[in-house]
Amino acid sequence: MKANYIEDIQQWTDGFTFHADVTVRFSETDMYGHLNNTKVFAYFEYARIEYLKSLNRMEKWIDPQGDTIPIVADLQCDFVKQVFFDEKLSIFVKANSIGKSSVDLHYMAKNERNEIVFTGRGAVVQIGRKTGKPMPWSEEEQKVFMENS
Known part of the structure; x- marks a missing residue:
């Protein structure tokens, strides 16, 4: 693995506890039957929202x-193995680090053979709905992310 956000792959992998499952739909594949490279970001979005719901963070947003509302400030994906139509994937999400108003989320997708097929990371920033400026996490929010990282 060459992703610059992963230092120790085993330690990094062991840090995930939450996942959401998806099945690759035909409409998400290209003419070769591979998962279209843009679709992983929709999988990240789905898993991210499910993760945040599990932490009771979505209600106020x-x-x-x-x-306040959350925005995705950046998002990246690193492909490891090919993914094909009708494969079942588990998309794992964890908070890797917490800033004053941001959280760096990491993603890992595994197939049914428990192989990592792609990884990713992205920053989510909490901003003021009216101002558009970063709004700090409350102590409770920081604690919830820290406990789930």
């Missing part, structure tokens, strides 16, 4: 009266 989807409240139209809420003061």
Whole structure:
């Protein structure tokens, strides 16, 4: 593995506890039957939202009266193995590090043979709904991310 955000692959892999499952749909493949390279970001989005829901972080962000919303500041993917139509994947998510108003999430996708097929990372920043400026995490939010990293 050559992803610059992974120092020790075994330690990194062992740090994941949450995952969401997906099955590669025909419409997500290219003419060769491979998973289209843009579709992994939709898988990251799905797993990220499920992860944040599991931490009870989504409720305030989807409240139209809420003061803050999350934005994805950056996102990257590193492909390890080919993925094909109808494969079942587990998309793992964890908080790798927490900043004042951001969290660096890491992703790992495994196939049914328990092989890593792609990895990724991306920063999510909490911003003010009206100002568009970063808004710091509360102590409780920091604690929840730290406990789940």
